[in-house]
Amino acid sequence: MTENLNQMIENIKVDAHNKVALADSLTDLDDLLSQFIGKKGSLTNLKTELRNVTPDLRPTIGKQLNEAFQSVKAEIEEKIEALRTSINTFDGGFEDLTVGLAQISTINPGLVGHMHLVSQTTLILEDTFLRMGFSIEEGPEIETDWHNFEALNIPPSHPARGMWDTFYLDTQVPETQLLRTHTSPVQIRVMQAKSLPIYSVMPGRCYRRDTPDARHLATFHQIEGLVVDKGITFSHLAGTIDTFTKAYFGEDINSRLRPAFFPFTEPSAEFEITCTICRGKGCRTCSNTGWIELGGAGMVDPNVFEAVGIDPEEYSGFAFGFGIDRLAQMKHSLPDMRQLAEHDFRFLSQF
Ligand code: FA5
Secondary structure, three states, X not given: OHHHHHHHHHHHHHHHHHHHHHOOOHHHHHHHHHHHOOOOOHHHHHHHHHHHOOXXXXXXXXXXXXXHHHHHHHHXXXXXXXXXXXXXXXXXXXXXXXXXXXXXXXXXXXXXXXXXXXXXXXXXXXXXHHHOOOEEOOOOXXXXXXXXXXXXXXXXXXXXXXXXXXXXXXXXXXXXXXXXXXXXXXXXXXXXXXOOOEEEEEXXXXXXXXXXXXXXXXXXXXXXXXXXXXXXXXXXXXXXXXXXXXXXXXXXXXXXXXXXXXXXEEEEEEXXXXXXXXOOOOOOOOOOOOEEEEEEEEEEOHHHXXXXXXOOOOOEEEEEEEEHHHHHHHHOOOOOHHHHHOOOHHHHOOO
């Protein structure tokens, strides 16, 4: 037993040394701390084995175990410190991520940067809609109350404002400024700036005072769609959404439109697909419904056309707004959207 214990301590030391040499992130090193010297770590466990050692040898083995414990701990902590220093400070406290990345690439030469999953998804969406004949437009993230709400048929103090919990800005300009809660204000800007007909999509970042959970972030992304032309009907909307779903998710994912309410569309619908995590059986991510809401849609309300000077007697149109993070989550079956906002290389490098 004594000899065994002796050998086991040495083996664990070698194993720890090799693993520390290979670890290239703070998360890896944290894992090693718990694997070797945490509450249930392999060296910690050996301490209970000391009981079985004969009393004359116990001090020697105890000392060996203690030294191994201290040296593994020091080796891991030293590497944590080195990695922190290399990643962290630059010129008075600013993080220089390029230096950090360069250091990490030296440790792991195979690691090269690439586009974040949300950016990749945005590009794929843009490409899908470009192939369907849409143009790409953009709008500002800091918006006026008029573009974000009023022109969209949501007057001040209208109860529908409660649908979007808003970050208002104190910018000292006369008009109320806010961080846009959705990409729908870009519809307004496009209708003001472009000549008709319009077939456009508008991707971008949005902000809401939402508590992050498996399906929500406070900063997220949407892609808005807008079609304005003569003779546009709800079936054009349904057909566009169906074509897009099949093009993006493939033939085996079902989608459905359910009646909903948005002040800027009438009639309005919610667009849902089968939850890709549980394949419709019900799970934590879809709140046991089997369906995940991807966005809202509907026929542009005549009041919105009037706000931007388009004659609703002559033109009709549809609009939709999907969550890009939600689309990426469903496409890659990610149980928790918060993974998209964390910077864990092990997660990010998979995409
Ligand atoms: C809207 O934002 C409407 N502007 C959509 C719309 C556009 C309706 C045009 C009609 C016509 P809603 O609040 O339901 O609707 O958000 C749309 C989608 O954005 C959601 O289905 C979801 O996919 C995504 N989304 C909303 N809030 C969050 C959040 N906090 N985190 C991540 N994604 C979100």
